[in-house]
Structure formats: C-alpha cells, structure tokens
Amino acid sequence: xxxxxxxxISGIVVGSVxxxxxxxxxxxxxxxxxxxxxxGHFIAIGAFTAYALAVxxxxxxWIAAAFALVFTAVVGYFTERVFLKPLVGQPIISVIMxxxxxxxxxxxxxxxxxxxxxxxxxxGFLPEGGVSFAGISVSYPQLLAVVFTAVFLAAFGxxxxxxxxxxxxxxVADDQxxxxxxxxxxxxxxALAWAAAGVTAAAxxxxxxxISGLNLEGLVGIGLKVFPVVILGGLDSIPGAVVGGIIxxxxxxxxxxxxxxxxPGGGTGDVFPFLVLLLVLxxxxxxxxxxxxIERV
Amino acid sequence: xxQLSVENVTLSFGGINALNGVDVVVEPGELVSVIGPNGxxxxxxxxxxxxFYHPTHGRITFEGHDLTHASPHTITGYGVARAFQxxxxxxxxxxxxxxxxxxxxxxxxxxxxxxxxxGSARRVEVENRRVVEDVIDFMELEPYRKxxxxxxxxxVRKRVEVxxxxxxxxxxxxxxxxxxxxxxxxxxxxxxxxxxxxxxxGTTVILIEHDLGVVMDISDRVYVLDFGMVIATGKPxxxxxxxxxxxxxxxxxx
Ligand SMILES: Nc1ncnc2c1ncn2[C@@H]1O[C@H](COP(=O)(O)OP(=O)(O)OP(=O)(O)O)[C@@H](O)[C@H]1O
Ligand SMILES: [Mg+2]
Numbered sequence: 001x002x003x004x005x006x007x008x009i010s011g012i013v014v015g016s017v018x019x020x021x022x023x024x025x026x027x028x029x030x031x032x033x034x035x036x037x038x039x040g041h042f043i044a045i046g047a048f049t050a051y052a053l054a055v056x057x058x059x060x061x062w063i064a065a066a067f068a069l070v071f072t073a074v075v076g077y078f079t080e081r082v083f084l085k086p087l088v089g090q091p092i093i094s095v096i097m098x099x100x101x102x103x104x105x106x107x108x109x110x111x112x113x114x115x116x117x118x119x120x121x122x123x124g125f126l127p128e129g130g131v132s133f134a135g136i137s138v139s140y141p142q143l144l145a146v147v148f149t150a151v152f153l154a155a156f157g158x159x160x161x162x163x164x165x166x167x168x169x170x171x172v173a174d175d176q177x178x179x180x181x182x183x184x185x186x187x188x189x190x191a192l193a194w195a196a197a198g199v200t201a202a203a204x205x206x207x208x209x210x211i212s213g214l215n216l217e218g219l220v221g222i223g224l225k226v227f228p229v230v231i232l233g234g235l236d237s238i239p240g241a242v243v244g245g246i247i248x249x250x251x252x253x254x255x256x257x258x259x260x261x262x263x264p265g266g267g268t269g270d271v272f273p274f275l276v277l278l279l280v281l282x283x284x285x286x287x288x289x290x291x292x293x294i295e296r297v
Numbered sequence: 298x299x300q301l302s303v304e305n306v307t308l309s310f311g312g313i314n315a316l317n318g319v320d321v322v323v324e325p326g327e328l329v330s331v332i333g334p335n336g337x338x339x340x341x342x343x344x345x346x347x348x349f350y351h352p353t354h355g356r357i358t359f360e361g362h363d364l365t366h367a368s369p370h371t372i373t374g375y376g377v378a379r380a381f382q383x384x385x386x387x388x389x390x391x392x393x394x395x396x397x398x399x400x401x402x403x404x405x406x407x408x409x410x411x412x413x414x415x416g417s418a419r420r421v422e423v424e425n426r427r428v429v430e431d432v433i434d435f436m437e438l439e440p441y442r443k444x445x446x447x448x449x450x451x452x453v454r455k456r457v458e459v460x461x462x463x464x465x466x467x468x469x470x471x472x473x474x475x476x477x478x479x480x481x482x483x484x485x486x487x488x489x490x491x492x493x494x495x496x497x498x499g500t501t502v503i504l505i506e507h508d509l510g511v512v513m514d515i516s517d518r519v520y521v522l523d524f525g526m527v528i529a530t531g532k533p534x535x536x537x538x539x540x541x542x543x544x545x546x547x548x549x550x551x
Contacts, residue, residue: 167398168401171387171402178387180349180368180373181347181462182461182465183369184370
C-alpha cells in the first residue's frame, strides 16, 4: 500500500509541473487560438535564466527565480509582438509553422549558451530532507513543489477572475468581435496572454529545477507533454489544464510503477497516458472540460 | 460641424468595392437610417465607422477625431458603440454580466494601471452598477437579468445586444438590423426603445433596417445604398418617392 502512495505522491508532483506548463499553453490558445510549439523552450528559458543568475552571478536563488519569471514574461511578450502579431488573420497552419520555427530558433540560441547540453542543478533552492509518515516519504522539495504550484495557480485564477486584464482576456477568448466593440485592445490582450504564458512556463521550469536536474531536452520534453495534458483537459480550459496535468502525471507514475515489470523494455509510463487519452476522447471529443464548438448560422 | 462625417469612402475587397465613394453626414441627436438591398454595403459602412474595417480611400471623422485608421477600441473610447447584425454576446454568462463586462472592459480598462483591480475601486464599481441597472430598466430586461444569455429567445438576445452597447453610454449608437427576425410585437418594442434612446438619452443613432415601414416612420433622414454607392438621401418621404430607390428595390428583389 505504501508503494501505491509513494507512486501517487510522485505522480502528483510531476503532474503539478505538467499543470503549470499546460496552463500557459492554454492561456495562449484560449485568447488567440495559437498552438505554441515553442512552449517547452519558454520553460527552458525560465529555468536556465534562474540557473545562470544563481550560479553564474551568485545571486540568491529566490531573486534569480523572481527575475527568471519576469524575464520569461518579457520574452513571451516580445515573441508575440514581433513574430505573431503580423500573422493575425492568417491561416492557422502558417501560425503553427511560425511557432515550430521559433522552437528551433530558441533551441539554437540556448545551444549558444553553456546550457545547451549537460545536466545542471539549481543550488540550495529548497531545504534538504523530508517528512516520513506511515512508511511513505515526501521530500521537502516535492512538498514545496506542490504547495508552490497550488499557490501559483490560485493567485493566477484570482487574477484572471478579478483584474480588468483578466476580464478582458476572458472576454476576448469568448467573443473577439464583441470585446473589440467594448473597447478591448485585442492586440494588447494577445501580447499579455503570451507574457502570462511566459511566467507560468518559467514557474514550471523552476519547479523542475527544484525537484530534479535541468537539461535542455528534458525541459523541452515537458513542452511536448503538454499536448496530451491539454487534449485530455480541453484545449481552452484552465481548470482542464490543471486536472489534466495531475491525471497525466499520476497515470505516468502508476503505469511505470505497476506495469513496467511485465512489459519487456518497460516505458509504459510514456504510453499509458495516451491510451487513457484515446479512451477519454472517444466519449468526450473536446476533452474533459473543453468547450464544444457551436456552429454559427 | 457635423458630429460624424464620412467623406468619399471606398472600401475594396480584392477588386470588389463594398463601398464606393460614400458620403454620409450625421448631426448630433439625429436618427439616420441606412437602407438598401442585401449586399449593398450597409454593414461595411458601420464596420468602417467602428474601425473593424479601414477604408481604402476617403476619410471618417467623429467629433474632431479621425477614425479612418483608428482601431475599434480607440473608437469605442471616443463614444461610438455598436450592436451587431449577427448577435455577438458572451453566451456563457448572464445578461447582467454581459452589461457589466461592457463597463469593465471599456471604462476600467482605459483608466488603466491606477485601478487594475476593480475590487479596490469601490466608487467606480458602484457607478458601473448604477449605469447597468439603468440600462436594464430602460430596455425592460428586468425579468432576464440573471438568465444565461445563450438560453434566451432570439428577440430578447437582440435586445441585450442593444443594451450592452448602451451600457457604454455612447454618444453615437450604431444599430445593425436590431429588429431583423423579430415578431411584430418585439419590433414595436424595439422601435419604442430606439425613440426613447433618442429622446431621453440624446444619443445619436444610425440604424440599418430592412423594414421600410419602420424606417420611413421614425427616421430623420435616410441614406439609400446600392452596390456600395449612395443612390439617394434625404427626408423619408422624399426618398420613398425617388425613382432610383424604387428601381433598386424592385430590381434587387428580382
Ligand atoms: N470581409 C469581407 N471580405 C470580402 N468581401 C466582403 C467582406 N465584407 C463584406 N464583403 C462584401 O461586401 C459587400 C457588402 O456587404 P455588406 O455586409 O456590407 O452588405 P449589407 O448591406 O450589410 O447586406 P445585408 O443586408 O445582407 O446585411 C458584399 O458583396 C459582401 O460580400
Ligand atoms: Mg449587413
């Protein structure tokens, strides 16, 4: 039984990273219907910015982390302004090609820094050790990762509900024409959605840095994990991103923990979530929480 | 000086002129109607005024502001609001929330950083609420205020669309076929609302409407569009007798 709980806990920890990563992806999709293939690179930019400041410049890890959040937001903002704004109204496939192109550009740029290959670990971010209860142990980094994610999501949800910027974002996601006629600058909202996505991506990168090591492939890989998460939760649903993230994290860990032993070569953790995904889509083609498209007449 | 002036506006879509050298002048407090057959360019004209389209040639000014290349949110800020021909409401929330969204997105949004969090700006919020409740009262939407907009009958949604535009407290209100598809009774209500908007609020109204009976009854002046051109303009009774207008309607119907 304690084995099960152990898997459950690591599943939730990994799942909260996925949830954070997916949140940013959904924000962009919800506001502007853009599918961002460079999301994993935002996660990497956030994580390595913090690492560079903490290790390279010797700043306090917390200051480095705060700076990384802001810096990635700025990168997100200008990415939209420079590369995506000219494409408003263009076919979705062109926009997707641009985000794929951005992913390789960001990848190339990161390779120019010392962080393109190898493993790195953020120093002394979170306290060592952990708590043990009934044979189940949770490390402090794991615990804090989950708490941090929960606090971050709550703050974000509050902002989205209560601030005028959040209200404008939701209005644009709901009906762009109406929002424009009510005085919302859609351009501004798109750029802010990208900035917000940058913040959440950096937060995800920081948590990965706290609970495991940093390497470019792994971080970019999280950007790809976002796809099953958001398809499961619903491409345009923020609660869906959170629930989907946790579910995929749990499935991965439980499958790896129980099924790998029976499958030669293992790797069920990577496959099992997709099997469940297919099943869910069979019954709910728009994901668990996604809006069903209503044809306009 | 005219409140709104559209000067020699042409709007082309890849060789097709949706508007062709259109001139329109509107004085404060007027009810000006725009009529014409389907595809004549009526909605395109409103789209140019509200910044959703930008004229290929010509100039549009409103109270001294140049609207020609301005974006929709800027133009809303100048005091121009519109109701869409195809209803564009936030379907998942209530009537009240639709109207409040108009206040929050427009007013608070433009005031900017000083009051990003509306929870802290009580006074403004009380004022917003008052404006919206007035509009609900005015448009007789009391029975529906908490109802989800997506579930309301078509005629009521058309009314909510107008109410939301009114919540912006505009100086110029653009109404694109606000009575289309309504029952006779609903139409009569809408006519009454439009007349009240003019009389009690002093708002200038540009109305696009296919029901010529209504148009001739309530308009101060009428513009007739056909194939993107103004083929007649003047008082309703003059326009009704204009041979070019009769030709456009008879020809358009054939
Ligand atoms: N975005 C667009 N792209 C291409 N053509 C357009 C566009 N918008 C309008 N048009 C064309 O411009 C012309 C005028 O259209 P518009 O919608 O202004 O007509 P309307 O007078 O409002 O008609 P209706 O009474 O049917 O609403 C039509 O031929 C239409 O096809
Ligand atoms: Mg029209």
